[in-house]
Amino acid sequence: MTGLALGGGVMADGGEQYEASASALGYLFQFAKALHMCIEQWMSAGPDWSIAVEAADDIEQHMGSVTDLLQLKQRAEGVRLTDTSKDLWKTLRIWAEAATAGRIDLDETNLYLLTTAELPADSVGYLLQHRATGHRDEERALKQLCAAAAASKTKSQDLLKSFAALTGMAKPLQNALLARIQVVGGTEDIADVRTAMLRLAAVAAGHGAAKAFLNRLEGWFYDRVIEQMRTPGGSPVTGVEFDEVFSSLQRQFQHDNLPIDGDITRMTGHATEQAEKNFVRQLEIIGVGSRRIGFAVRDYVRAFAQRSRWTNENLLRPGEIGEYERRLVEEWEARFAVMEEELGPGATEEQKKAEAKLIYQWVDQEARFQIRTGCDEVFVTKGSYHMLADEPEPRVGWHPDFAARLMQLLEPAEVPG
Incomplete structure (x- = not known):
C-alpha cells in the first residue's frame, strides 16, 4: 500500500x-x-x-x-x-x-x-x-x-x-x-x-x-x-x-566505549584539498608516497569528524581529549628522542629521512592507543596523530628537524631586489 x-x-x-x-x-x-x-x-x-x-x-x-x-x-x-x-x-x-x-x-x-x-x-x-x-x-x-x-x-x-x-x-x-x-x-x-x-x-x-x-x-x-x-x-x-x-549500539555507549559512526567510517577525504595542511607537508618532507598520504588524509578526516561529533554531543568527559593527546605525545616523544640519539649531530639528510620514516611507520602500523578501552577503531589513533602534527606549532613530527623545515616552507619567498 x-x-x-x-x-x-x-x-x-x-x-x-x-x-x-x-x-x-x-x-x-x-x-x-x-x-x-x-x-x-x-x-x-x-x-x-x-x-x-x-x-x-x-x-x-x-x-x-x-x-x-x-x-x-x-x-x-x-x-x-x-x-x-x-x-x-x-x-x-x-x-x-x-x-x-x-x-x-x-x-x-x-x-x-x-x-x-x-x-x-x-x-x-x-x-x-x-x-x-x-x-x-x-x-x-x-x-x-x-x-x-x-x-x-x-x-x-x-x-x-x-x-x-x-x-x-x-x-x-x-x-x-x-x-x-x-x-x-x-x-x-x-x-x-x-x-x-x-x-x-x-x-x-x-x-x-x-x-x-x-x-x-x-x-x-x-x-x-x-x-x-x-x-x-x-x-x-x-x-x-x-x-x-x-x-x-548500546555497547558503544557503555562507560568504557564511544560510538564510531558509519557515515564517518565511509569518509575518504581528498589529498588535494588537504595539500596545504601541516600534517601533509610533514609527510612530504620525509618522502612518503602519494598513496600513503591519501591514507593519512582519510584517517585525519575521519578522526577530526568523529572527535568533533563526540564533542558536540557531549559524549566526552571533561579533559578526556587533552589526556588522550598527552598519552599520544609522550609515546611519540620517547621514540623521537631515541631517533635523535641514534642519528647524532653528523647524520646526513638521507639518514634523517630513513629514521623519520620508521617513526611514521610506527604511527601508521603499530600505534594503537585507545581513547577508551572499548573503542578500538584505528583511525582514531592515527588521525589524532595527524591532528597533532597539523597544529600551527606541531606537537609531533617525523623528520628530526620538522619544526625548522615547516617554518622554511611557510616563510614567504624572498622577492629579488
Whole structure:
C-alpha cells in the first residue's frame, strides 16, 4: 500500500488540503511510531516479531501468528473524528476491501486506528475503543456507520466508494471486521512519540547520551525502512535484527566505549584539498608516497569528524581529549628522542629521512592507543596523530628537524631586489 493518502499527514486547517510539509510530517510520524514500537518490543518481548512500514498498512506488526495492522492519523489540535470523517471512512475502506478480497485473516489480525483527533462521545470511534474503556459497542457502531452512509449527501467519489466498501459486505463479515477494529483517540503525536523514545534511550544509554543514542538508532532505522519500502516485497525489521543493532549500539555507549559512526567510517577525504595542511607537508618532507598520504588524509578526516561529533554531543568527559593527546605525545616523544640519539649531530639528510620514516611507520602500523578501552577503531589513533602534527606549532613530527623545515616552507619567498 502506497501513497500519501495512506500516510496520515497533518491537516493544516482541518480541511481537505494537505500541505506538503504536513504530509511529510505524516510519513515521519509513521517512521517514529514504528521505531517506538520496535524499542518497546525489544524491552518487553522476545525476538519473535517483525515490523514493516507502508506494507499491508501504515505499520504492520507480526508477533507469532498474530498480525497487527495500524493506521496512523496525526491531526491538528481540536480536530474530532466524527461518523462522517474521511479519516474514519478511508481507513474502513482499506480494511473492508482487504477483508472482502481475503488479503487479511480476520481471525488472526487486529486492526488499529490511532489518531491524535478527539473521539466525540457516542461516535463510532468512541464505540470502537478498547473494551477496558467500558464504551465498546460494535453493534451500535455498525448501525451508526450504515446510517451515516445512507444520510450522506456527499459527492466525493472517494467517500462514496468507502461507503460502498463497508455497506456492501455481507453482515457476518461486517461483524467480523468491526470485532477486530480498535480506535485509539487522542494518541501521541510525533513530538510525544520522540519524547517517549528519548526516555527509553536514557534507560539504554544514560540520560546524558540519550539524544545521541536515539539519533543513531533513528538514522539506522529510517535507512532500513526506506530500503524495505523501495524493494518489492521488502523484508520487515525483525526482532532478531533489531536486537543485534540495538545491543551493538548500546555497547558503544557503555562507560568504557564511544560510538564510531558509519557515515564517518565511509569518509575518504581528498589529498588535494588537504595539500596545504601541516600534517601533509610533514609527510612530504620525509618522502612518503602519494598513496600513503591519501591514507593519512582519510584517517585525519575521519578522526577530526568523529572527535568533533563526540564533542558536540557531549559524549566526552571533561579533559578526556587533552589526556588522550598527552598519552599520544609522550609515546611519540620517547621514540623521537631515541631517533635523535641514534642519528647524532653528523647524520646526513638521507639518514634523517630513513629514521623519520620508521617513526611514521610506527604511527601508521603499530600505534594503537585507545581513547577508551572499548573503542578500538584505528583511525582514531592515527588521525589524532595527524591532528597533532597539523597544529600551527606541531606537537609531533617525523623528520628530526620538522619544526625548522615547516617554518622554511611557510616563510614567504624572498622577492629579488
